[in-house]
Amino acid sequence: MRIGELARRTGVTPRALRYYEEQGLLTPERRPSGYREYGDRDVDAVHGIRTLLAAGLNSAAIAEILPGLPLPGQRQAGPTCPELLDGLARERARITRQMDELAAARAILDAIMGAEAPSEVIRTPRA
Template sequence: MGELAKLTDTPARSLRYYEEQGLIEPHRLPNGYREYDDYLVDRVVQIRGLLDAGLPTRIIKQILPCLDKPRTIHFSDATPEMLSTLQRERDRMTRRIECLVRNRDAIDDYLSAVKALA
């Protein structure tokens, strides 16, 4: 767990919580220690990004299969509330991305102007 925490810059406490919520599943060694597959590094980063975007873990658990290849999507769990929440969060993410792109472009313009003077 320590290595995964270090690789993902995620506290071990958070990793235990993700495990409790069914977001990640480590293998258990005969001595009870957790063993994490390499793919879980990306999975934890994705989970953190979705949490940072404001999605609750119950919805993250439902959309995680969409991140897998091949994809396994479970439509039976898609409630109107969940779909509405996902649409709202997607739209909020889109606005945030647009803002980040504008900010990046402004920084690029500033750097170009400063470098042209140098």
């Protein structure tokens, strides 16, 4: 199938599909005319890419993790490859750190917004 058909089947723009190729996430065949040719496995790969992007992973992390994900119907749900599990655990820890940093920033804003003298909160050194 050509890029327009893959875009239609996955709900992803052709531009995004070309970006995924640039990042090494998709490797379509090339026709002699230069047109990209995708297969049914690419549909599954795009769904996997979109899921991992929604989970907060960047394209470099996805490139590392995606090859270890089983295709639908290949085996039991969830990854069983130790390297894949390690990569997912690292990404989960990174996201947790970001959440903690955001919660701390929100707490500071709450303190400033609720303070009778906001300038005192701003000038108080933080640990």
